[in-house]
Amino acid sequence: MIRNLFCTLLIFFIVILSLYNWDVINLTYEETTIISEYFDNKYNHKNDLLRYLVFISLPLISYFLVKSINISQNYQFLKSRILDKEIKFINTNNLLNILTIFFITFTILEFLSINFPMNKIDIFHEGQQMSSAFKYLKDQSLWSGSYVTVGIFYETISSNLIWKFLDQLSIGSTRYLNLIYILILKLILVVIFYQITILSKLKESLQLFFYFLLNFSGFQLINYTGGVDNLIWREIFPLLTLLIFLQIFIKPNLKNYLVIFSGPISALSIFWSVDRGIVCNLMLIFLIGYLLINKNFKSFLNLLFSIIFTWIIFYFYLGNEFQYFLENTTSVLNEMNIIGGIIHPLPFSDEPNSARATKTLLLISISTIFSLELFFFQKIKIENKFIFALIVISIFSFLSYGYAIGRSDGPHIKSSFGFVQIFYSIIIIYFFLTYLNRFSVFSKILSHKKKIFSLIIILSILNFNLNTQNILNFSERLNKYTKLEDNFFLNEKEISFVSNAKKIVEKYECVQLFTNDVMLLYLLRKPSCSIFYFTITVGSKKNQMKLNKFMSNAQIVISDTYENEFSPSYRLKYTNKYIQDNYENIYEEDVWVIKKKIY
Numbered sequence: 001m002i003r004n005l006f007c008t009l010l011i012f013f014i015v016i017l018s019l020y021n022w023d024v025i026n027l028t029y030e031e032t033t034i035i036s037e038y039f040d041n042k043y044n045h046k047n048d049l050l051r052y053l054v055f056i057s058l059p060l061i062s063y064f065l066v067k068s069i070n071i072s073q074n075y076q077f078l079k080s081r082i083l084d085k086e087i088k089f090i091n092t093n094n095l096l097n098i099l100t101i102f103f104i105t106f107t108i109l110e111f112l113s114i115n116f117p118m119n120k121i122d123i124f125h126e127g128q129q130m131s132s133a134f135k136y137l138k139d140q141s142l143w144s145g146s147y148v149t150v151g152i153f154y155e156t157i158s159s160n161l162i163w164k165f166l167d168q169l170s171i172g173s174t175r176y177l178n179l180i181y182i183l184i185l186k187l188i189l190v191v192i193f194y195q196i197t198i199l200s201k202l203k204e205s206l207q208l209f210f211y212f213l214l215n216f217s218g219f220q221l222i223n224y225t226g227g228v229d230n231l232i233w234r235e236i237f238p239l240l241t242l243l244i245f246l247q248i249f250i251k252p253n254l255k256n257y258l259v260i261f262s263g264p265i266s267a268l269s270i271f272w273s274v275d276r277g278i279v280c281n282l283m284l285i286f287l288i289g290y291l292l293i294n295k296n297f298k299s300f301l302n303l304l305f306s307i308i309f310t311w312i313i314f315y316f317y318l319g320n321e322f323q324y325f326l327e328n329t330t331s332v333l334n335e336m337n338i339i340g341g342i343i344h345p346l347p348f349s350d351e352p353n354s355a356r357a358t359k360t361l362l363l364i365s366i367s368t369i370f371s372l373e374l375f376f377f378q379k380i381k382i383e384n385k386f387i388f389a390l391i392v393i394s395i396f397s398f399l400s401y402g403y404a405i406g407r408s409d410g411p412h413i414k415s416s417f418g419f420v421q422i423f424y425s426i427i428i429i430y431f432f433l434t435y436l437n438r439f440s441v442f443s444k445i446l447s448h449k450k451k452i453f454s455l456i457i458i459l460s461i462l463n464f465n466l467n468t469q470n471i472l473n474f475s476e477r478l479n480k481y482t483k484l485e486d487n488f489f490l491n492e493k494e495i496s497f498v499s500n501a502k503k504i505v506e507k508y509e510c511v512q513l514f515t516n517d518v519m520l521l522y523l524l525r526k527p528s529c530s531i532f533y534f535t536i537t538v539g540s541k542k543n544q545m546k547l548n549k550f551m552s553n554a555q556i557v558i559s560d561t562y563e564n565e566f567s568p569s570y571r572l573k574y575t576n577k578y579i580q581d582n583y584e585n586i587y588e589e590d591v592w593v594i595k596k597k598i599y
Contacts, residue, residue: 014062015365018055019347019358025051033541035571038341045337048344048405056365056398063369067376093204095453096197096211102457103190103215106464111183112474113467114224116481117175121489127519128534130174133159135527137169143324147531147543149332151273152325154234171489172482181233182224188239189218195246196426201383205446206433212456213433216463217425221418231418234276237269238396238419241280245287245392249385255291255299262287263306267314274329279399286395331543337406339539344408353410360417364401367394367423393423486523493590498523504587504594505556512554514568514579515592520558529554535568544574551575557583557595 027044038045091097121127132146132155139145148155162177163169193214197207221231244262248255266284270277284307291300315322345354347361371390374382397419404413436442446452470477487495502524505511510529513521516536521528530550532538538547551557557579559568569576583595 011059011062011066011369012366015059015362015369018058018365019361022051022055022347025054032338033544034335034338034539035573036338036341037343037565038338040565041343043343045341045406048408049402051344052361052401052405055361056368059365059369060372063372091198093207095204095449096194096207099208099211099453099456100190100194102460104187106460106466107183107186107190109466109471110464111179111186111224112471113465114179115470116172116179116477117225119489120491121171121494121519123494123517123519126171126174127517127522128155130159130171131518131521131528131533132156133163133174134169134522134525135533136160137163138527142318142321143328143531144321145531146528146533147331147537148328149274149336149534149537150234151271151277153272157271166482168482170482170484171486172484176478176482178233179224181236182222185222185231185233185236185239186219188236188243189221190215192239192243192246193218195243195250196386196389198250199246199383199386199389200430201386202430202433203437203446205449205452206437208449208452208456210429210433212460213429214425215460217429218422219463221421229418230414230421232415234273235400235418237265237272237276238279238283238400241265241269241283242392242396245283246389248287249388255296256302259287259291259299259303260306262303263308264310266307267310270329274332275403279396279402282399283392283395286392332537335539335543336537339537340407342406342408344405353408353413356410356413357404357408360401360404360413360420363420363424364394364397367397367420370394370427371423390423390426393419393426397423490523494523497589497592500587500589501558501592501594508556510554510556512551512557514557514559514572514575514595515562516566516568517560517592520592535572536566538568538572538575541574544572547572547575548578551578551582555597557597559593559595560591561588561593562591 025047027047027050029042029044030046032039037043128150132148135141135145136156137160142148142152142156146156158177159174162173166173166176193211196214197211200207200210202210222229222233241262244258244265248258251258262284265280266277269280284303288300288303291297291303318325345351345357347354347358371387371394374387375391400416400419402416404416437446486498490498498520501520505524505526508526511521511524511526512529513533513535516534518534521533527533530547532543532547532550538544559579562569564570579595582598584598585593586596587594
């Protein structure tokens with residue numbers, strides 16, 4: 001007992017020490033033509049990733065060293081854990097099944113109850129979802145027509161799908177699609193929490209409480225009201241990957257079929273969002289390792305074949321676009337973390353967002369060690385596959401923080417916290433309920449399953465925000481919302497400029513932006529003259545020179561008069577000079593300037 005306590009304290013001390021020594025790693029600055037926070041501070045952008053990996057690795061290495069003291073005993077136990085018999089989980093809790101159907105139904109009803117967002121547009125982020133999509137609508141180009149930095153689905157395809165489905169080209173249509181994505185995310189969470197509940201192998205009444213509390217905590221992660229949530233809808237594919245993992249644990253006899261469905265995730269997740277796709281593919285590699293260790297060679301081959309076959313299908317289906325995809329993605333991976341780079345705050349400091357970052361880092365490190373300790377601990381009576389599920393979620397937590405490495409501001413750190421919160425919600429609720437179950441009074445309460453079920457239903461109804469009138473009028477409300485004119489979502493200055501600019505640019509085939517207000521392309525109903533429709537993503541001298549070549553066909557450029565560290569005129573010196581030499585101002589209003597090519 002004393003020895004275990006000492007080892008725990010030692011590892012926790014190493015975790016804290018790793019954070020305090022965060023800035024010990026300091027690689028020499030590498031010269032770059034990309035002007036960013038890294039450039040201004042002569043800071044090597046690889047520092048933060050290396051620091052994060054070292055911070056996570058040191059406690060884990062220390063943990064395994066401690067466990068190696070009894071290597072023979074631990075090895076045999078670990079082997080028995082990993083090579084555990086494949087038990088099929090049969091759910092006989094009909095009330096849990098009914099509760100799941102209830103949650104799915106009420107989640108959909110809640111979606112039908114929502115009031116559609118009427119706030120003014122985010123000319124930066126929402127523009128990224130709509131301007132590339134408009135160009136695709138005109139010429140059907142994917143990566144060949146737009147430099148895609150998030151994912152081709154996010155930037156180009158999604159808006160087109162909803163525009164065609166509703167037969168309505170509008171801001172409201174795209175916003176409605178984003179709400180649908182949030183609904184899908186919530187429904188996936190409901191299913192995942194059902195799977196976790198099955199894997200827990202708690203008593204039937206405890207399962208009802210466990211499932212209800214998981215859903216209650218999970219629904220706090222995301223909402224329809226906008227803003228940055230702990231779990232954003234771009235996590236749909238990582239959550240689908242987790243869902244498949246859990247289903248393999250629940251029904252291992254179906255894994256040969258489940259891994260075949262996992263293959264398309266490899267490609268589709270990359271097209272959906274490159275950073276989320278990387279997480280999904282790393283988890284698929286983990287799944288491959290799991291199958292090999294358990295000598296499930298048939299499942300391993302099925303998964304490998306499914307992944308390769310999917311990529312081959314897209315290679316032929318996309319044709320020349322596939323080569324553009326490879327070039328685009330390679331460029332993005334090399335440059336985007338530098339372009340949007342924000343130096344990670346020093347833990348335990350008074351720097352902006354340090355407290356949030358420190359909290360997240362500590363919780364991620366502890367989650368990995370805690371899940372492994374459950375795996376190694378021989379005396380604890382917890383279902384093996386439940387522990388496996390916790391390990392998988394802790395790995396997702398570790399990988400998800402990669403979104404904040406390189407872009408370490410408050411919103412990005414917050415949006416990487418979702419899997420961490422899911423992990424700790426499961427742990428806290430599980431051990432809290434098992435602890436209460438020791439008391440005879442609580443056990444007596446649990447014996448009344450139907451009363452418990454009724455109570456949970458009532459509490460759940462109170463938790464859902466339902467509006468009967470909105471539900472009944474949903475179709476009518478949606479029709480009006482998607483037909484709202486663009487001007488409804490613009491402020492007076494934007495309305496004025498767009499109205500006047502349309503008269504100037506209407507006779508030109510395309511417009512080149514030299515401003516980060518990317519929504520202007522959609523509002524003016526003009527495609528970009530180059531693949532660089534989103535100016536902030538240009539970055540390097542190589543891409544600036546490429547942009548300059550594209551601009552030989554650009555008669556009109558729209559720039560701005562902003563003077564800050566994100567302004568194209570500050571960051572893109574080579575293109576700025578090209579514009580100054582080849583274009584003249586013909587119109588200026590508020591912060592925007594329209595320039596015409598000099599013949």
